[in-house]
Amino acid sequence: MKRRDFLKSVGLAGLGTMTAARWSMAVAEDGAKIFTMAHPAGFPDLSPATSFSNDGAIMANVYESLTRYIPGQGDQPAKVEPLLAEKWDVSPDGLTWTFHLRQGVKFHDGGDLTADAVKQSIEWTVKTAGGASFIWSPVSAIAAPDAATVVFTLSSPQPLDMIAASGFAAWIVSPTVLDKDNAWFNAGNGSGTGPYKMERYEPGQRCILTKNDGYWGKAPFFDKAVFAVVEDPVLLQSMIEGGDADWTYSLPYDNLEGLKAKPELTVVANASFQTLFGMYNVKKAPLDNLKVRQALSLAFPYDDVISSGTAGLGSRAKGVIPAGIWGHDEAAPIPKTDLVAAKALLAEAGVTGADLTMTFATGDNVESVAGELWKANLATLGINLTLQPMAWEAQWQLAKSDPAAAQDIFVMYWWPTYVTPYDYLFNLFHSEAAPNYNLGYYSNPDFDKQIDDAAALSGTDRTKAEAMFIEAQRKVITDAAAVFMLDLPNVHVIRSDLKGYVDNPAYGHVVFVSELSK
Amino acid sequence: MALARYLLRRLVLSVFVVLGVTMLVFTVAQVVPSDPAALYAGPRPTAALIAKARETLHLDAPLPERFLTFAHAMATADFGVSYKSRRAISQDLAVYLPATLELAIFSTGLALLIGIPSGVIAAARRGGLLDRLGGLSSIVAVAMPTFFLAMLLQGVFCQWLGLLPLSGRIGKEFSVIDPVPFVTGFMLIDTALAARFDAFRDAMAHLILPGLTLAAYPAGVAMRLTRSAMIEILERRHILAARALGLSEARILFGHALPNAVGPALTVIGLSFAYALTGAVLVEIVFAWPGLGRYVSEAILSKDFPVIAAAALVVTLCYVAMNLILDMVQALVDPRVALT
Numbered sequence: 001m002k003r004r005d006f007l008k009s010v011g012l013a014g015l016g017t018m019t020a021a022r023w024s025m026a027v028a029e030d031g032a033k034i035f036t037m038a039h040p041a042g043f044p045d046l047s048p049a050t051s052f053s054n055d056g057a058i059m060a061n062v063y064e065s066l067t068r069y070i071p072g073q074g075d076q077p078a079k080v081e082p083l084l085a086e087k088w089d090v091s092p093d094g095l096t097w098t099f100h101l102r103q104g105v106k107f108h109d110g111g112d113l114t115a116d117a118v119k120q121s122i123e124w125t126v127k128t129a130g131g132a133s134f135i136w137s138p139v140s141a142i143a144a145p146d147a148a149t150v151v152f153t154l155s156s157p158q159p160l161d162m163i164a165a166s167g168f169a170a171w172i173v174s175p176t177v178l179d180k181d182n183a184w185f186n187a188g189n190g191s192g193t194g195p196y197k198m199e200r201y202e203p204g205q206r207c208i209l210t211k212n213d214g215y216w217g218k219a220p221f222f223d224k225a226v227f228a229v230v231e232d233p234v235l236l237q238s239m240i241e242g243g244d245a246d247w248t249y250s251l252p253y254d255n256l257e258g259l260k261a262k263p264e265l266t267v268v269a270n271a272s273f274q275t276l277f278g279m280y281n282v283k284k285a286p287l288d289n290l291k292v293r294q295a296l297s298l299a300f301p302y303d304d305v306i307s308s309g310t311a312g313l314g315s316r317a318k319g320v321i322p323a324g325i326w327g328h329d330e331a332a333p334i335p336k337t338d339l340v341a342a343k344a345l346l347a348e349a350g351v352t353g354a355d356l357t358m359t360f361a362t363g364d365n366v367e368s369v370a371g372e373l374w375k376a377n378l379a380t381l382g383i384n385l386t387l388q389p390m391a392w393e394a395q396w397q398l399a400k401s402d403p404a405a406a407q408d409i410f411v412m413y414w415w416p417t418y419v420t421p422y423d424y425l426f427n428l429f430h431s432e433a434a435p436n437y438n439l440g441y442y443s444n445p446d447f448d449k450q451i452d453d454a455a456a457l458s459g460t461d462r463t464k465a466e467a468m469f470i471e472a473q474r475k476v477i478t479d480a481a482a483v484f485m486l487d488l489p490n491v492h493v494i495r496s497d498l499k500g501y502v503d504n505p506a507y508g509h510v511v512f513v514s515e516l517s518k
Numbered sequence: 519m520a521l522a523r524y525l526l527r528r529l530v531l532s533v534f535v536v537l538g539v540t541m542l543v544f545t546v547a548q549v550v551p552s553d554p555a556a557l558y559a560g561p562r563p564t565a566a567l568i569a570k571a572r573e574t575l576h577l578d579a580p581l582p583e584r585f586l587t588f589a590h591a592m593a594t595a596d597f598g599v600s601y602k603s604r605r606a607i608s609q610d611l612a613v614y615l616p617a618t619l620e621l622a623i624f625s626t627g628l629a630l631l632i633g634i635p636s637g638v639i640a641a642a643r644r645g646g647l648l649d650r651l652g653g654l655s656s657i658v659a660v661a662m663p664t665f666f667l668a669m670l671l672q673g674v675f676c677q678w679l680g681l682l683p684l685s686g687r688i689g690k691e692f693s694v695i696d697p698v699p700f701v702t703g704f705m706l707i708d709t710a711l712a713a714r715f716d717a718f719r720d721a722m723a724h725l726i727l728p729g730l731t732l733a734a735y736p737a738g739v740a741m742r743l744t745r746s747a748m749i750e751i752l753e754r755r756h757i758l759a760a761r762a763l764g765l766s767e768a769r770i771l772f773g774h775a776l777p778n779a780v781g782p783a784l785t786v787i788g789l790s791f792a793y794a795l796t797g798a799v800l801v802e803i804v805f806a807w808p809g810l811g812r813y814v815s816e817a818i819l820s821k822d823f824p825v826i827a828a829a830a831l832v833v834t835l836c837y838v839a840m841n842l843i844l845d846m847v848q849a850l851v852d853p854r855v856a857l858t
Contacts, residue, residue, distance in 0.1 A: 032695050042816070044603040045560070052560045129570060131560050182604045200697065203605070203613050204808030205686065208694055226694050228686075231812070232803045234669065235685055238677065244684065393552055393821055417562070436565050 035222040035513050038230045038245035043207060047185040048171035048192065050130035056167045058207050058227055060510045062108075063171035063192030066099055066118070066150075066164040069419045069506040071273075071324035078326050078419070080161045084113060084172055084193065085150075094157025094459035099150045099164070105216045107174035108191045108198075115144035117175050124178045125169050132168035132417045159420060159458045166418035167507040195220045195514035204229055209513075221517035240265065240493050247501075249492045249509055252365075253311035256491065264496050269313045272490040273419070273505045275322050276366065277428065278358065278483040279410040279440030283403040287356070291349035293480035296409075297335045298342035299381060300483050301373045309369035310489055317484035319473045320424050324505060326462065327421030327469040333477055334484060343381055353382040359398065360411035362389040367411050370485050385409075399439040410439040413488065419506050421469040422455040429476050442481040447472050525842075532838040539834045540592050543827045544585055552821035557601040575601075588827070597828035602820050607828045610813060615832065616703025617687060618802075618809040622794040624725045625732035629787050633737035634780060637744025638771050641779075644749060652741060659738030668731045668804040675727060683724050685806040692717040728805040732798055736790035740783035747779035777851045784851075788844040792837045796829065 043055040048063050066085040072078035085099040105113035119142045126136050138158040143151045152160055164170055174191035177184075188201030195217065196209035209225040228245065230236050233252060239245040241262070251259070260267050278300075286292045306314040315323070319332035346352070356378075360367040368389065375385040388407070390398070399410050414437075416423040427436075430451065431443040454468035476482070490503050500516045555572040556563060563571070572578060576587070591598055597607035640652040662670075675682040683689060687705050692698050698717050701708045705721040751757065752775055760770045799811035810829060817825035849855045 034690065034694060036690075044605075047604075050560060050604070052562065129567065132562075134564050134567070183599070183606050183609065186603065186605045187609065202693075202808070203610055204617075204812060205806075206693065208697075224694060226690075228806070229808075230685070230806045232806065235672075235804060235806055238672070238684055242677070242684070391819055391821075393557065396556070397551055397553055434565060437562070 032223045033221060033518070034224045034226060035247075035516065036226045036228060036245045037511060038228050038236050038239050038248040039509075040231060040233065040236060040248075040250035042204060042229045043201075043227065045131070045182065045186065046188070046190065046198075046201060046207070047128075047131075047182045048173050048190065049125040049128040049133065049169065050182060051171075052131035052168050054509070056507060057510050058209070059171055060167065060194070060507055061196040061209055061225060061513050062190055062194045062198055063173060064194050065166065065170040065172065067161050069162060069165040069504075071419075071504065071506055072326070073324070078324065080165055083165075084118070085164070088161055090160070090459055092460065094456070095154045097152040097154065097160040097459075099152070101148045101150065102216065103148060105193050106214050107176075107193055108212060108214075109174050109176050110214075111174055111176060112147075113172070113193055114147045115150045116147070118142075118150045118172055119144045120175045120178060121171075121173045124173065125171075132166065135163050135166050135169050135418055138163075154459075157456045157459045159462070161459075162420055163418050165506070167510065168417060170418070196225055199224070215514070218514065220514040222513055225513040240495070243495065246495045246498055247492060247511055248494075249490075251491075251493055253309075253313065253491070256311055256313075256493075259493055266494050266496045266498075267491065268494060268501065268503055269489050269491045270503050271315055271323050271505060272415070272488050272508065273322050273325060274413045274415045274488040274508070275317050275320070275424075276370065276411065276413050276485040276488060278370075278485055279412070279428070279438075279442075280480065280482055281403060281406060281408050281410070281440055282443075282481065283441045284406070284408060286349070286351050286354050287408055289349050289351070290480060291345045292351055292354075294335070295342040295345035295349070295351075295381070296378070296383075297480050297483045298338045298345065299374065299377045299383075300335075300370075300485065301337050301377055302486065303337065304373050305366075305370045306486050308373065309366040310486070313489035313491060314366075314486040315489070317487045319477050319484055320428070321421045321469070321473060322487045325416070325419055325421065327466050327473070329470045329473055332470075333474060337377075339377060339380060346381055346383075353384070355384045355386065356408040357386045357388050358409040358411060359388045359390050359395045359407040361395065362391055366486075366488065370411070396439075400435050403435065403441045406439075409483075411485075412439070415508060416506075420455070420458060421466075421473070422451060422458065425451045425469065425472060425476070426455070429481055440481055442476070442479070444475065444479065447475050450475075528842050528845075532835075532842075535838055536831065536834055539830055540589060540827070543823070543830050544588050547823040547827070548581070550821060552823075554601050554821075554823065557820060557822060558604070591824075592827065592831055597831075598824050600817070600822055600825045602817070602822045602825075607825055610825075611810075611828065611832065613703060614808060614810045614813045617705075617807060618795055618798070618811065620704045620706065621725065621728055621732065621798070621807060621809060622791050624729040625794060626736070626787055626791040628729050628733035629736040629740060629790065632733065633740030633787065634744050634776070634783055636737075637741040637783065638748055638776055638779075640741065640745045641748030641752060642767070642771055649745075652745070656738040656741040659734040660742075662734065664731055664735070664798075665800040665804055667734055668728070668801055671727045671731060672804070682727055683720075685804075687721065687724050687807065688717065689720045689724070692720055728801055728807055731801050731805075732790075732794050736787045739786045739790075743782040743786060744776075744779055747782060748775055751775045751779045777853065781848050781852055781855070784844055784848060788840050792833070792840045795833050795836055 041054050043058055044053050045051045045055050048059055051059050064084050068081045068083045070079050070081050084102055086102045088099045090097050122142060125133050138154045138156050139152050140155040141153040177191045188198055190198040195212050195215045197212050199208040199210045201207045207227040211220050211223050236248050237251055240248045256267050259265050280287045280293045282288055302316055318334055319329050321327045358371055371387040378385045399406050414424055428438055429442050431448050432438045435441060450468055450472040454465045458465035490505055494501055497518050498516055555568045555577055558571040558575055559567040599606055636652050640649040643649050672684055676684040698709050698712050698714055701711055709718040709721050757775055760774050796811045796814050799815045802809040802812045814829040
């Protein structure tokens with residue numbers, strides 16, 4: 001054989017084997033029903049006690065909580081739905097909550113879901129004291145009077161049905177794994193009651209879940225759920241377009257129009273529970289002056305930021321609490337962009353010019369667009385806004401230092417750990433001795449009392465609590481403690497042949513895989 | 519004997535290099551403004567959780583005590599846990615390091631196989647079509663940003679021709695449906711150990727595009743360096759003598775000229791191997807390759823110092839080892855170089 005012929009043969013053989021490999025893959029995929037999610041970020045912590053990040057997407061399929069939050073939509077009010085608890089009652093003083101457990105539920109390790117297991121699981125989460133375990137802080141004692149009843153005693157009245165529906169730290173875990181540490185869970189182990197079981201976790205690559213054949217609810221359609229970690233947005237898009245992924249998010253807003261035009265893809269956009277805030281430093285001149293803060297809020301280009309930053313998919317923030325959460329105020333007295341009125345207010349305040357610094361997260365395009373457009377508007381009023389992108393850790397450190405030396409405007413998103421207006425209002429605006437998340441340093445004792453009282457009522461008289469939360473929210477708006485930039489949309493791109501997908505913004509970027517089919 | 523003495527001397531020197539790096543990383547961790555306790559306490563921690571984390575991590579202990587703890591951890595390769603994920607760092611390295619090494623070794627092999635022979639051929643056909651084509655290709659390979667080359671290769675070989683996989687280390691069939699057991703973390707070795715030759719072929723196919731992308735720069739530089747060194751060597755008298763003796767062209771080029779010309783190219787390729795360990799982050803992102811670069815860049819962004827320190831140590835060791843190997847290979851190949 002001549003050398004040239006030999007090389008030709010080798011080349012052809014190479015091509016042949018590669019083609020064969022791809023063909024055999026497609027055949028294998030037909031056999032097992034696999035659902036693949038392409039995630040733009042990794043899963044840092046798979047311990048159900050301390051998980052408090054993107055890993056919620058995995059947790060929600062392996063573990064279950066006592067209840068689940070269903071957001072309000074249109075005329076339908078928000079509600080809390082039974083999950084591992086079939087029903088629950090609360091004492092008139094709001095201090096004793098009794099949950100009646102679903103019968104016949106088994107953990108992945110074969111053990112029964114009992115009241116004692118629930119008690120041990122929550123006590124373990126509290127004792128681990130990491131992640132979002134603070135949600136259980138109102139609970140002073142848990143009792144299991146019989147196998148199907150769990151009684152929680154609270155130190156102050158709180159909406160425990162909602163706390164139990166949290167997407168973090170509310171997972172019920174089998175008693176057999178409560179002696180394990182984070183490293184064990186993070187090696188891809190676990191035991192919950194969910195429709196899927198942990199099969200394998202390969203850091204930086206994927207987490208694989210297998211169908212739980214003994215699941216108490218509707219049997220899942222997909223045999224396996226794969227959570228692939230893909231950080232490159234171009235690759236994310238290629239995967240969803242090529243059918244290598246069934247679900248993804250975090251694609252650039254500008255590409256969505258093109259994706260909508262493809263019949264094999266569906267772009268699902270709805271409101272999220274994430275609001276973008278610009279917290280004014282009320283401890284530092286000139287923003288210690290109410291009129292200056294009001295002028296700045298009037299100069300914010302709300303509609304332009306929504307159209308340029310989110311391709312029109314975001315929505316106007318109506319104060320602190322986004323739509324879909326009880327306590328949302330559709331008629332909130334929010335300002336509209338009005339540069340003339342802003343100029344007049346600045347004149348009233350005697351401010352003719354100022355240099356302000358706005359800190360925001362490096363690489364966040366929406367925050368960056370908001371800053372740029374606002375800066376342009378403020379320049380016409382003689383205010384120079386310096387945009388300072390920072391890594392979150394550095395931005396937060398600066399804000400937690402001396403308010404007099406800190407930023408003028410702190411930009412960040414907020415989303416609730418569990419769905420209550422108190423989560424937003426307490427963390428962002430309640431007085432703090434040392435700043436933690438109230439990074440505008442707003443302090444108003446009347447406001448503090450009102451939201452504390454409303455929180456105490458929210459377990460027993462939610463209607464009254466809601467009215468109080470709305471009133472308190474209006475105080476924050478009137479005091480211009482922050483500029484409420486926009487409510488971020490949740491945008492997910494899915495394959496069109498996927499059936500049953502509904503986004504639940506209470507569980508950010510979580511897919512309940514057992515509800516889906518093809 | 520001379521070799522043993524040489525190795526011993528280099529190893530002693532390496533200890534100082536590693537110690538220096540350890541001290542440097544510790545100093546940087548103290549100087550850079552960050553709060554490890556806040557990171558350890560998780561996203562959105564309460565003030566109480568941060569205080570508890572500070573206690574757990576002994577962050578209030580005196581500086582010398584903390585340095586000793588740190589140095590002990592580094593010396594015993596017990597890197598502790600990542601502040602961010604609380605995963606054992608050694609557990610993470612066991613996954614990320616083999617993935618990176620496999621890609622770096624593969625791409626280095628490609629760079630050697632492409633860069634050096636093409637440099638030799640270009641020098642032999644100086645001024646000819648092959649030389650010009652080689653020159654142009656090497657400029658393109660060196661000048662093209664890696665992420666762009668990566669996307670270009672993906673566009674052509676995955677999306678257009680459909681010949682090679684888009685990303686990852688191995689296809690769904692061998693990672694999800696019927697997984698290949700994890701033994702060494704080197705996909706080619708694990709698939710071979712499991713006697714899964716279809717999986718081996720698939721892993722090899724997954725290596726080609728990221729390997730080519732990473733190999734482009736060192737191959738381009740090696741080609742230029744080999745070519746110019748070869749041109750100089752080919753005009754020497756011993757080559758003339760070899761020609762006069764009637765030796766074949768191939769033997770003259772590869773047997774007599776190349777050993778004298780290959781030194782600089784080997785150095786470049788060797789250093790680019792070490793660079794690929796953490797510097798290939800863009801290639802790793804584009805190909806969703808679970809490598810050390812991605813792992814470290816995430817740690818740097820969140821100031822996760824235990825991870826940064828562990829990675830710095832591992833990479834330093836790899837650099838030291840690579841330099842040593844390079845020196846030895848050069849001595850082996852080039853008769854003019856001696857180990858002293």
